[in-house]
Structures are given as structure tokens and as C-alpha cells.
Amino acid sequence: MSAFELDGVVAGLRDARERWRSAQHRPQELGMRELPDRAQVAQVVDALSAALFPLRLGPPQLKREGEDFFVGHTLDFALQTLLAQARLELRYAARLAGRDGDGVDAQADSIVRQFAQGACPNFCV
Structure with missing residues (x-):
């Protein structure tokens, strides 16, 4: 037993989580993450x-001659990560709406492609 007698607190919090999950009709075990991961979304933003802004916010050793390679590699990482997180969000939304989630992967792909293609016309000159 800890100095704070946490066993009862931990058990109470577990009971509260189980009641909430039951009320929300959440599956007991998904075997995977159900919602987007905050840390991965932050990695996408970074x-x-x-x-x-590769020479300002990229790695300190980056030189102009490696800039395009860095940008391409970094965009690929960001968009692949964003795609995975978009799929999680769309599957979750489909489940809440009582839909089976068919077409979620294609929808997520379309959203991320539009995002990627839409950035440059407004930004690039």
C-alpha cells in the first residue's frame, strides 16, 4: 500500500471509466488506438x-543543396502520419454514427490529398 492509499482511488477511477465506456457503448477491447494521437498530430504540425521553413525550422545542419530532399522527405512523413490519424478520426466518427466505416480509408486519402495539393496554390508564387 502506498503512503497515499491509492488502491481505492485507482479502483474508483477504473469503475468510473468502465461506467462511461459502457454508457457510450464503447467496445471493451479494440486492440488498437481508437482516436488520433495528440503527440503524432503535434509531430505533423512540426x-x-x-x-x-526548412532553413529556419529544419535541422540545424541542413544546407540549401539538401533543402528539396529534406522538404520532400519531411512532407512524406507528415502526410503519411496525418493520413493514419485521419483514418482513426473517421472510423471513430463512423462508429459513433452507427455506420460500418466502409469507405473511410478512401475518404481519409482524399482529404489528405486535397490538403497537400491545396497548400501550394495559396502559398507558392
Whole structure:
């Protein structure tokens, strides 16, 4: 037993989580993450920032001759990560709406492609 007698607190929190999950009709075990991961979304934002401003927000050793390679590699990482997170969000939304989730992968792919293609016309000159 800890000095704070946490066993009862931990058990109470577990009971509260189980009641909430039951009320929300959430599956007991998914075997995977159900919602987007906050840390991965933050990595996407950081990577996109570095791709937009590579010599300022990219790695300190980056030189102009390696800039395009860095931008391409970084965008690929950011968009692949964003795609995975978009799929999670769309599957979750489909489940909440009582839909089976068919077409979620194609929808996520379309959203991320539009995002990627839409950035440059407004930004590039």
C-alpha cells in the first residue's frame, strides 16, 4: 500500500471509466488506438512547419543543396502520419454514427490529398 492509499482511488477511477465506456457503448477491447494521437498530430504540425521553413525550422545542419530532399522527405512523413490519424478520426466518427466505416480509408486519402495539393496554390508564387 502506498503512503497515499491509492488502491481505492485507482479502483474508483477504473469503475468510473468502465461506467462511461459502457454508457457510450464503447467496445471493451479494440486492440488498437481508437482516436488520433495528440503527440503524432503535434509531430505533423512540426514537420509541416519545417517543410515550409526548412532553413529556419529544419535541422540545424541542413544546407540549401539538401533543402528539396529534406522538404520532400519531411512532407512524406507528415502526410503519411496525418493520413493514419485521419483514418482513426473517421472510423471513430463512423462508429459513433452507427455506420460500418466502409469507405473511410478512401475518404481519409482524399482529404489528405486535397490538403497537400491545396497548400501550394495559396502559398507558392
